[in-house]
Amino acid sequence: MRILIADDHDLLRDTLVLFLEAQGDFETHSAIDLPSAQKLIEAQDRFDLILLDLNMPGMNGLDGLKRTLALNGGQRVALLSGEATREIVEQALELGAAGFVPKTLPAKSMLNAVKFMAMGEQYAPIDFMTAVEETPSHPLADKLTQREMQVLKGLTQGKSNKEIARDLDLTEPTVKLHMKTLYRKLDAANRTQAALIAREAGLF
Amino acid sequence: MRILIADDHDLLRDTLVLFLEAQGDFETHSAIDLPSAQKLIEAQDRFDLILLDLNMPGMNGLDGLKRTLALNGGQRVALLSGEATREIVEQALELGAAGFVPKTLPAKSMLNAVKFMAMGEQYAPIDFMTAVEETPSHPLADKLTQREMQVLKGLTQGKSNKEIARDLDLTEPTVKLHMKTLYRKLDAANRTQAALIAREAGLF
């Protein structure tokens, strides 16, 4: 089984090559960046699977994957990355990638995944794909103060100013002030719009 | 590799058994419902993989899967179904299922999936898992009249009653009446809640 591994991280690349070679059954080649990987693909026989690191030189995001897929018919190309978001992975799979292999995968599972993909199937870690997309520090959230976030949270629960004031142990006028500030920051005309915008942004 | 297939559909069960046996390498057993499958599991040696049909007698939804998983340590149990929703599949995987195999899967892929799962990995068809969950004609929509839907649509755009009235060529009091009716039907306390509920339900 002929495998090509392209990753600019020497340690990881060498470890992977050694591990696969140790299984027998594998003929591994490696490249340090996308251009040299493409040279190998064009120069050599067909690979059963090509693993591309998402963050290596020349990749330019999913563009490198797209170009590699187009390079030459039917070769199986998978993504390899430590930090890819689910969105990226889904896009890659839609583009026709053979799969996605996180660098954190146990060696044994990585071996199984590689075999599986070389077999023509599509692979991605289930738990990774089903995990709820977290929205860590949404751009909007940065613009809001702590208090404003609390008020906004109450708003997205459909509460009135009075209720929010009671819950946060504030007076109603104060809540109204925060509301006004929120409308400005969220570019909303009224509380309903503000609530919808907050939900849309994935806050709460 | 010892595989147990439990499905009340004779044709599918026999086809699968024949196909797997034809690969050599497999020792297949089969059961027509959950109770007889459980008897086999308890009486015989360890299986490398157990395939359970979701809709067979004795399953009672995911309950049968749960009980089979608990039956005996470490046996790999996967779900087999033609109509499972993504929600069900995700629950099954969280319960510790080895995977989910749709009955529509091409024979070759099914073989790969079975091997993959027997190897200790978790499998589910990528395209099935990433597909957007469709919300076909939400129950809420049935309870609302045409006019109410139009008003609700305006509401979910954060418009004021006056704006909605203008857009629909109505008077404001009329819009307010529809609002009141909407709150009752949607079980909302105010316009913001109504808007959020409508969005939540996937309307508009």
Added chain:
DNA sequence: TAGAAAACTATCCATTCGGATAGGTTTCCT
């Protein structure tokens, strides 16, 4: 330590909302 930013309280006022009540059309089904 001075200044900025965040957070809070307060008052005034016009607008909007939400609820109740009382009707009037139109449309559709029996």
Added chain:
DNA sequence: AGGAAACCTATCCGAATGGATAGTTTTCTA
């Protein structure tokens, strides 16, 4: 033809909301 349901208009009133303005306290940082 009669009745129900949907749809519309209207008025009244109290409560909630949105905007403006003014000022205090706290907290963080340059």
